Amino acid sequence: MSKPLKAVLFxxxxxxxxxxxxQQAAQSRAMTEVLTRAGRKxxxxxxxxxxxxxxxxxYKSQGVENxxxxxCREIVELSGPDPEGTLTRxxxxxxxxxxVASITVAPEVPALLERLSRKYTLGLLSNYxxxxxxxxxxxxxxxxxxFSPVVxxxxxxxxxxHPATYEALLxxxxxxxxxxxxxxxxxxxxxxxxxxxxxxxxWLREHIPYETxxxxxxxxxxxxxxxxxxDLEDVLKAWEHNGVFPEA
Numbered sequence: 265m266s267k268p269l270k271a272v273l274f275x276x277x278x279x280x281x282x283x284x285x286x287q288q289a290a291q292s293r294a295m296t297e298v299l300t301r302a303g304r305k306x307x308x309x310x311x312x313x314x315x316x317x318x319x320x321x322x323y324k325s326q327g328v329e330n331x332x333x334x335x336c337r338e339i340v341e342l343s344g345p346d347p348e349g350t351l352t353r354x355x356x357x358x359x360x361x362x363x364v365a366s367i368t369v370a371p372e373v374p375a376l377l378e379r380l381s382r383k384y385t386l387g388l389l390s391n392y393x394x395x396x397x398x399x400x401x402x403x404x405x406x407x408x409x410x411f412s413p414v415v416x417x418x419x420x421x422x423x424x425x426h427p428a429t430y431e432a433l434l435x436x437x438x439x440x441x442x443x444x445x446x447x448x449x450x451x452x453x454x455x456x457x458x459x460x461x462x463x464x465x466x467w468l469r470e471h472i473p474y475e476t477x478x479x480x481x482x483x484x485x486x487x488x489x490x491x492x493x494x495d496l497e498d499v500l501k502a503w504e505h506n507g508v509f510p511e512a
Contacts, residue, residue, distance in 0.1 A: 272447065369407065
């Protein structure tokens, strides 16, 4: 017999906020400005190619998350060495600031989270190599207060869909996996990762992702698919009204 929900757990980028090509480009512009002021010549195509490779890298390295200073150093070294690490530290700070500055939240999202928080535990699990960027942006958007726990792959050492990420998330939630639903945009990281961990999963298709993974034969189906985050409430209400909760 399926169990009612106790916790609604979220991805961050392209779920609660848009974080796709536009936001990635804003970060690249900010980092390019720093390098240009330092007298470096930046090849934009090489920068874009490296950044895309860095995003995909954890999926090709058994889920090991990037180390933030290392990926920032790689960006600097596209234009030359950085033996003292000064430019790398500047790029790290610039990238954190650009992350926060580049994102916004739709006005209906805080209201949705407020309503959900009255009934469910809310948690967040995000793939990103810099925890400070995620926490600072949640604070800036007024969203941090809704989530406990907040788990970032940088702290776990692995990226979704690695099971360690969902284990860390569930360790902070007073609910069993089958009493939780995870909401995310990434078919592999979010839907497959959550289902393999025993959670229900809702696939959100609202934003343009930076990386995409198509469903493959043998994948777990999503328990629901929604076009907008605001549709989430209708799905949860329908499950509760009918007294039918999909098996995790």
